[in-house]
Amino acid sequence: MRRLQHHIAEARAAARNLSARLGPLQPADLRPARLVLRLDDADLPGSLGEGAPLAEAALQARIAEAVGWLGPLPVTVFSAGIDAEGPAIELLRFAHRLDNATTLVTAGLGLDERVALALMDAGLGRLCLRLDADSAAPGSPAQGALKALRFARNARQAPLDLECWLPWEGASAAAAPALLLWARAAGADGLRVVAPWRAEDLSPAPPPAAAPPFDRTDPGTRALLARMKDATPGxxxxxxSALRRPxxxxxxxxxRxxxxxxxxxxxxxxxxxxxxxGALASRVATGASDHLQAISACDRVCAHPELVPAPLGPTRSPWPG
Ligand code: SF4
Structure with a gap:
C-alpha cells in the first residue's frame, strides 16, 4: 500500500512539473512539485537568510504542512556536511514517514559508516554526492562517504540510488577523467555532469561521455553547456526561447x-x-508575487538539475519489493 502511495506521489509531482511549464503562475495557484530544505551553504547560490536558525521541530512542521497543502511530494535536503546528531537525518526520516520520496545532496563531509547506516534506517531513497577535484584522492570526504554508503546499503539491503555530481567548472572539470573512473570503480550507480550556476564559471572543454546507464548527463544539460560557452555572465x-522552455x-x-x-x-x-x-502556504499566497514576477521577467535559461524538472536519476521506490 505504501509503495502505491509513493508512486501516486511521484505521478502528482510529475503532473505539477508539467503544469509548471504552461505559463505565469499567480501565488494562489502555486503548487510546487518539490520541497527543498537547505541546511548549510551547500554550494547553492543565494544566502541562507537573516533569520535565526529554525529548530528541527519547526522544519518538521514545514514538511508536515507542505504534505497537508500539496500531498506527498519529493523532499530534498541539501547539506554539504552531515553528522549523526544533526537535523538532516531526522528530517529525512520524518519526510519518509509521511510517504515523501527523499533525496540528500551532500559533499559527504562527515559521512562515515554510522551516519550511512542512520541514513538507510531513515529511508533515504537517493543520494547525490557532489564531487570536487580532489574526490578521487585517498582519504577524501567523497571517497569515505561512498565507501560508507556502499557498506550501509549492503548491510541494510536498502534500495538507495547513489549518484555522483560532477560540477562542470574549474579544477573539477579538469579532473573529470580520473573522477569518472574512480566513481565507477568506487560503486556509484551513475554520474551526472552538472552545469555551473553561472556562465562565467563554465569549463570550456566539452564534458566526457561515459557509457550509459552510468552516464546520467541528460541532453538538456549538454545543450545548455554548449550555450553557456557564449553566454554573458550570469x-x-x-x-x-530555447532548451527547456520554448x-x-x-x-x-x-x-521547487x-x-x-x-x-x-x-x-x-x-x-x-x-x-x-511561518507557514509556507500563507507566505506563498500573500508574498510570492514579486518573486514570481521576477521569475517571469527573467531572460536567462538555467538547466542545473536542481532547478529543472529532469529527474535526478532513475526513479526507484524506497519501498523494496
Ligand atoms: S532561468 Fe529560472 S532558474 Fe534561472 S535565474 Fe531565471 S528564474 Fe531563476
Whole structure:
C-alpha cells in the first residue's frame, strides 16, 4: 500500500512539473512539485537568510504542512556536511514517514559508516554526492562517504540510488577523467555532469561521455553547456526561447520551493526571496508575487538539475519489493 502511495506521489509531482511549464503562475495557484530544505551553504547560490536558525521541530512542521497543502511530494535536503546528531537525518526520516520520496545532496563531509547506516534506517531513497577535484584522492570526504554508503546499503539491503555530481567548472572539470573512473570503480550507480550556476564559471572543454546507464548527463544539460560557452555572465545561459522552455516563463516557480535553515523561502535562488516567516502556504499566497514576477521577467535559461524538472536519476521506490 505504501509503495502505491509513493508512486501516486511521484505521478502528482510529475503532473505539477508539467503544469509548471504552461505559463505565469499567480501565488494562489502555486503548487510546487518539490520541497527543498537547505541546511548549510551547500554550494547553492543565494544566502541562507537573516533569520535565526529554525529548530528541527519547526522544519518538521514545514514538511508536515507542505504534505497537508500539496500531498506527498519529493523532499530534498541539501547539506554539504552531515553528522549523526544533526537535523538532516531526522528530517529525512520524518519526510519518509509521511510517504515523501527523499533525496540528500551532500559533499559527504562527515559521512562515515554510522551516519550511512542512520541514513538507510531513515529511508533515504537517493543520494547525490557532489564531487570536487580532489574526490578521487585517498582519504577524501567523497571517497569515505561512498565507501560508507556502499557498506550501509549492503548491510541494510536498502534500495538507495547513489549518484555522483560532477560540477562542470574549474579544477573539477579538469579532473573529470580520473573522477569518472574512480566513481565507477568506487560503486556509484551513475554520474551526472552538472552545469555551473553561472556562465562565467563554465569549463570550456566539452564534458566526457561515459557509457550509459552510468552516464546520467541528460541532453538538456549538454545543450545548455554548449550555450553557456557564449553566454554573458550570469545564471545559466542567455535567452528564453530555447532548451527547456520554448513556451512561457521559467518553470522553476512550479517545480521547487526552497526553505533554508534561516527561513529564507524561494523557488529560484537567484531572485528576491519570498518575505515573511511561518507557514509556507500563507507566505506563498500573500508574498510570492514579486518573486514570481521576477521569475517571469527573467531572460536567462538555467538547466542545473536542481532547478529543472529532469529527474535526478532513475526513479526507484524506497519501498523494496
Ligand atoms: S532561468 Fe529560472 S532558474 Fe534561472 S535565474 Fe531565471 S528564474 Fe531563476
Amino acid at each position: 545564471p545559466g545561459a542567455d535567452g528564453r 513556451f512561457g516563463p521559467c518553470p522553476v516557480g512550479g517545480q 520551493l526552497e526553505l533554508t535553515l534561516n527561513g529564507r523561502l524561494c523557488a529560484c535562488p537567484f531572485q528576491v526571496p519570498i518575505p515573511g516567516d
